[in-house]
Amino acid sequence: MHTTLLPNTSAKPISAIGVGVMPFSRPGRTIDEAVSVLHYCLNAGITLLNTADVYAPSAAEMGHNEIVVREVLNQWNGDKSKIIVVTKNGIVRTGLDWNRDGSKDYLLRAAEKSVANLGFVPDLILHHRIDRSRPFAEQAKAMAAVHQAGFAQRIGFSNVTSAEYDIAQEETGGIVSAIENERSPRFRDHTDVVERCERDQIAFLAWSPLGGEKDAKDLGSFFPAFNEVAKHLDVSAQMVALAWLRTHSRVVIPIPGFTRISTAQDSIDSTELVLNSDQIEFLNASPAGDGSVYPD
Numbered sequence: 001m002h003t004t005l006l007p008n009t010s011a012k013p014i015s016a017i018g019v020g021v022m023p024f025s026r027p028g029r030t031i032d033e034a035v036s037v038l039h040y041c042l043n044a045g046i047t048l049l050n051t052a053d054v055y056a057p058s059a060a061e062m063g064h065n066e067i068v069v070r071e072v073l074n075q076w077n078g079d080k081s082k083i084i085v086v087t088k089n090g091i092v093r094t095g096l097d098w099n100r101d102g103s104k105d106y107l108l109r110a111a112e113k114s115v116a117n118l119g120f121v122p123d124l125i126l127h128h129r130i131d132r133s134r135p136f137a138e139q140a141k142a143m144a145a146v147h148q149a150g151f152a153q154r155i156g157f158s159n160v161t162s163a164e165y166d167i168a169q170e171e172t173g174g175i176v177s178a179i180e181n182e183r184s185p186r187f188r189d190h191t192d193v194v195e196r197c198e199r200d201q202i203a204f205l206a207w208s209p210l211g212g213e214k215d216a217k218d219l220g221s222f223f224p225a226f227n228e229v230a231k232h233l234d235v236s237a238q239m240v241a242l243a244w245l246r247t248h249s250r251v252v253i254p255i256p257g258f259t260r261i262s263t264a265q266d267s268i269d270s271t272e273l274v275l276n277s278d279q280i281e282f283l284n285a286s287p288a289g290d291g292s293v294y295p296d
């Protein structure tokens with residue numbers, strides 16, 4: 001599989017797509033399913049696994065998805081030194097409520113727990129979502145403290161605007177190493193963030209690249225232009241979407257989620273799909289969707 005080295009993000013080459021591990025913490029999912037699908041991906045050359053402490057079947061099980069990643073890697077016989085693990089902290093859950101805590105104390109404690117859940121220091125810890133109750137600059141500095149404490153090899157931010165990106169780089173002394181923002185046929189904002197990532201040669205991890213768990217299977221009917229190109233090329237609309245996202249910059253790494261080998265393979269096949277300039281222009285000009293899958 002095609003890989004790219006973005007030295008400001010990782011010392012290891014990043015595969016053209018990563019995998020979002022989130023679905024394996026939905027209630028009812030088993031570790032055996034995660035092992036089967038994720039080993040398939042790792043064996044196919046995917047090198048980036050995306051998780052978060054908050055991906056868990058319930059509030060009481062915070063860290064569940066990180067433990068899934070640990071188990072999957074423990075049971076894998078391949079070269080683990082090539083795998084990039086990205087996790088995220090800063091969303092808190094109490095019962096059915098989801099909130100945010102961007103305080104330095106919390107982010108340090110959460111990062112320490114992530115290291116314990118994973119069983120190793122992750123390549124990247126990202127600040128998951130801005131805590132709107134406190135200044136962002138303070139939260140950015142807190143992430144620098146997470147890095148300084150040795151809980152992550154590198155740090156980054158998720159769900160930030162370009163103005164927030166600038167603040168994050170300023171407040172951390174320029175060590176922001178990855179961004180994880182939504183980007184898909186449905187949601188095409190934050191091109192200015194992609195441009196900053198390209199300028200700084202850091203990864204832009206595109207989350208919900210197929211429009212999210214509920215709508216992904218119907219991507220072709222929601223976005224007919226993608227269907228049209230897919231029919232012409234005799235591939236799936238989802239393959240076209242993943243290949244199209246990658247045309248926006250070499251730093252854009254889609255991180256689809258999947259729970260089946262067939263959808264994993266289809267997504268992996270997208271890394272070999274090359275769209276021509278007419279197709280790219282046609283898709284870029286096609287209408288986007290109704291906004292974010294998970295609005296801020």
Ligand SMILES: NC(=O)c1ccc[n+]([C@@H]2O[C@H](COP(=O)([O-])OP(=O)(O)OC[C@H]3O[C@@H](n4cnc5c(N)ncnc54)[C@H](OP(=O)(O)O)[C@@H]3O)[C@@H](O)[C@H]2O)c1
Binds near residue numbers: 051159181257260
């Ligand atoms: N930073 C953030 O705030 C944030 C927010 C949301 C998500 N994320 C990350 O982004 C990852 C992906 O997002 P997501 O799961 O919400 O949405 P998504 O990747 O857009 O969609 C996931 C769905 O796509 C289906 N799928 C995958 N590949 C396919 C293919 N080639 N053909 C047809 N269907 C396909 C999967 O089906 P099957 O299950 O049937 O295989 C799954 O239901 C998450 O796992 C998480 O790591 C981050």
